[in-house]
Amino acid sequence: MRVERVGLYGATVALEIAGARIARIAPMPGPADWQALPLPVDPHLHLDKTFLWPRARPAAPGLFPAIEATLADRADWTPEDIRARAGRALAEAAGAGMGALRTHVDWVEPGVPLAWDVLGEMAADAPVTLQRAPLLPVDLLGDPDHGPPIAAHVAATGDGVLGAFLYRHAGYPELLARVFRLAADHGLRLDFHVDEGLEPEAQGLNEIIRLTARHGMEGRVLCGHACSLSVRPEAEVARVLDAMARAGVALCVLPATNLWLQDGAPGRTPRLRGLAPLHEARAAGVSVMLGADNVADPFYPFGSYDPLETLRLASTAAHLDPADWLDAITTAPARALGLPAPAIAPGAPADLLLVEGADWQDALRRAARRRIIRQGAETQAKESVPA
Numbered sequence: 001m002r003v004e005r006v007g008l009y010g011a012t013v014a015l016e017i018a019g020a021r022i023a024r025i026a027p028m029p030g031p032a033d034w035q036a037l038p039l040p041v042d043p044h045l046h047l048d049k050t051f052l053w054p055r056a057r058p059a060a061p062g063l064f065p066a067i068e069a070t071l072a073d074r075a076d077w078t079p080e081d082i083r084a085r086a087g088r089a090l091a092e093a094a095g096a097g098m099g100a101l102r103t104h105v106d107w108v109e110p111g112v113p114l115a116w117d118v119l120g121e122m123a124a125d126a127p128v129t130l131q132r133a134p135l136l137p138v139d140l141l142g143d144p145d146h147g148p149p150i151a152a153h154v155a156a157t158g159d160g161v162l163g164a165f166l167y168r169h170a171g172y173p174e175l176l177a178r179v180f181r182l183a184a185d186h187g188l189r190l191d192f193h194v195d196e197g198l199e200p201e202a203q204g205l206n207e208i209i210r211l212t213a214r215h216g217m218e219g220r221v222l223c224g225h226a227c228s229l230s231v232r233p234e235a236e237v238a239r240v241l242d243a244m245a246r247a248g249v250a251l252c253v254l255p256a257t258n259l260w261l262q263d264g265a266p267g268r269t270p271r272l273r274g275l276a277p278l279h280e281a282r283a284a285g286v287s288v289m290l291g292a293d294n295v296a297d298p299f300y301p302f303g304s305y306d307p308l309e310t311l312r313l314a315s316t317a318a319h320l321d322p323a324d325w326l327d328a329i330t331t332a333p334a335r336a337l338g339l340p341a342p343a344i345a346p347g348a349p350a351d352l353l354l355v356e357g358a359d360w361q362d363a364l365r366r367a368a369r370r371r372i373i374r375q376g377a378e379t380q381a382k383e384s385v386p387a
């Protein structure tokens with residue numbers, strides 16, 4: 001297969017594909033008709049609660065009413081219900097050209113949640129690589145009695161990652177110390193929902209950075225949200241980001257959910273949008289990536305399993321040039337998930353997403369056609385990017 005007039009990192013090329021690999025990349029004169037990137041990776045989704053909207057609606061704006069609405073709905077979850085909702089999500093992700101994803105799985109009691117097993121079964125024949133990260137309140141995972149058996153179960157049945165929700169919990173340094181010890185003992189990566197709020201004193205991230213350095217877990221710890229960095233003093237944020245880069249803690253920014261949940265009050269326009277300082281983080285040397293987070297659930301009623309839509313929203317919300325941030329939906333999340341870093345290069349797997357457009361602004365602006373190539377074979381793409 002030969003694809004001509006492809007825009008690749010600003011140049012126009014022809015791609016030659018032989019079997020499941022890229023055989024040759026040749027320069028071509030003239031403008032590009034297609035923009036290319038490796039199949040994108042979403043490092044932060046929630047397939048267990050996706051598509052609960054509209055049956056579960058929060059009673060008020062903000063993070064905690066969304067948590068309450070989800071907890072209330074859990075009583076109705078069955079394997080069939082989870083399979084139907086998560087299956088729809090996987091079909092959307094595959095149709096958008098996603099290559100791999102990490103889904104968090106709510107784990108709110110000591111026992112193994114139903115969705116953990118159901119999503120584990122679905123991973124075997126999922127159309128995209130599916131990795132599960134358990135999402136436990138830090139006081140459950142850090143509990144000296146409950147934490148160890150949960151971590152052992154995750155190590156035995158999971159995908160190499162342990163995860164927790166941390167937000168101004170009393171005594172969190174001690175809880176986190178136990179969580180890190182569990183991860184180190186079992187050789188697990190860590191993935192946190194941390195400081196998802198607008199209080200400058202929400203500083204769980206600082207402790208995560210300290211413990212990552214102490215345990216030598218560089219490149220194995222991912223932090224999602226870190227919204228409080230958007231309101232902490234600038235000099236303090238600069239110190240945190242510098243320490244984060246040195247410790248090798250990665251940052252996942254989740255614009256849709258932050259824009260929807262932060263600074264919410266009925267009848268009032270939000271002033272603070274809760275986005276972690278991603279330009280500053282990347283400039284400091286932190287690995288920065290983007291995720292869709294919640295799709296059609298009590299945390300966010302909109303959203304899609306299309307990483308290009310996530311990139312477009314992030315570009316608007318955080319003033320990104322999308323062409324400079326393609327790594328945030330490809331190589332950076334792949335590394336965070338422990339997957340081989342995807343590349344478009346001779347000899348690399350022919351796993352590509354092609355989007356019609358003269359450049360990335362043009363490609364993301366409109367409902368552009370796309371072509372998905374998996375292992376050298378073209379697969380069915382959905383018609384368009386949602387407008």
Ligand SMILES: [Zn+2]
Nearest residue numbers: 044104193293
């Ligand atoms: Zn999340």
